[in-house]
Amino acid sequence: MNAAIKNNFRGKITWSVTSCLMIAALACVSFSARAQKRESSALSDDKGKFVITVNGAAVGTEDFSIVRAGNDWIARGTTELHTGPDVSRVTGELKLNGSVQPLQYVCSTGTGKKITSTTMFAGANAHITLDLGEGKAPIRQDFTFAAPVVVLDNNLYYQYEILARAYDWKAGGVQTFAVFIPQEQAPGTITAESGAPMTIDGVKYEQLTMRTPDLEVTIYLDSAHRLMRLVVPASKAEIRRQ
Numbered sequence: 001m002n003a004a005i006k007n008n009f010r011g012k013i014t015w016s017v018t019s020c021l022m023i024a025a026l027a028c029v030s031f032s033a034r035a036q037k038r039e040s041s042a043l044s045d046d047k048g049k050f051v052i053t054v055n056g057a058a059v060g061t062e063d064f065s066i067v068r069a070g071n072d073w074i075a076r077g078t079t080e081l082h083t084g085p086d087v088s089r090v091t092g093e094l095k096l097n098g099s100v101q102p103l104q105y106v107c108s109t110g111t112g113k114k115i116t117s118t119t120m121f122a123g124a125n126a127h128i129t130l131d132l133g134e135g136k137a138p139i140r141q142d143f144t145f146a147a148p149v150v151v152l153d154n155n156l157y158y159q160y161e162i163l164a165r166a167y168d169w170k171a172g173g174v175q176t177f178a179v180f181i182p183q184e185q186a187p188g189t190i191t192a193e194s195g196a197p198m199t200i201d202g203v204k205y206e207q208l209t210m211r212t213p214d215l216e217v218t219i220y221l222d223s224a225h226r227l228m229r230l231v232v233p234a235s236k237a238e239i240r241r242q
Helices: 003-009 158-166
Strands: 046-054 057-069 072-083 086-096 102-109 115-122 125-131 139-144 149-151 174-181 186-200 203-212 215-221 227-232 237-241
Touching: 057 158, 072 158, 086 158, 102 149, 149 158, 158 203, 158 215, 158 227, 186 215, 203 227
Parallel strands: 149 174
Antiparallel strands: 046 057, 046 237, 057 072, 072 086, 086 102, 102 115, 115 125, 125 139, 174 186, 186 203, 203 215, 215 227, 227 237
């Protein structure tokens, strides 16, 4: 995909958390043996709204929900970002099985002509179809992972709650995840590590920190592992549940 298409498809906010997670040109991602045997926390229904701030100023919101669909789960989120007079919108719907593994992911951006990507997961394989909304044949690409993958797409922060459910809290310590960013069509790896419970503004949170060589993101969760806050110190960006 050429640079112009990629720039059009990704979010317009340059500090986008998950954009920094991209590790290009990887077709296979290594996993530790412990990560392959990870026992996932159960998903549960959740619904809410996040307020997105940079340097303390509100720049957008995300409405999201996680609901049971038979034996599977559907997690949806819609983010609106304000850059001056312009508003950019991205919507993502993620279908997961009971083990918190992705089955299908559909993402669309734009308010007029929409760009849509659909990713189908089958075990360690992912097939993505990208429709640029121009009436042309969609772009198709396949990816293979060494183990199941976590979806963390650009500017869709409810997916960090999914990651928190995939983390094995009983085992604790540093755990390695394969990660896929559909808007970037890029796989990579991240590590996640739980920290000691922390009290902020009189509220007690569980914390989970995710790292790449270039980025550190800390999320704060309630006792049910619902995402309440997300902080990116290097970007002075913060996401809070309203």
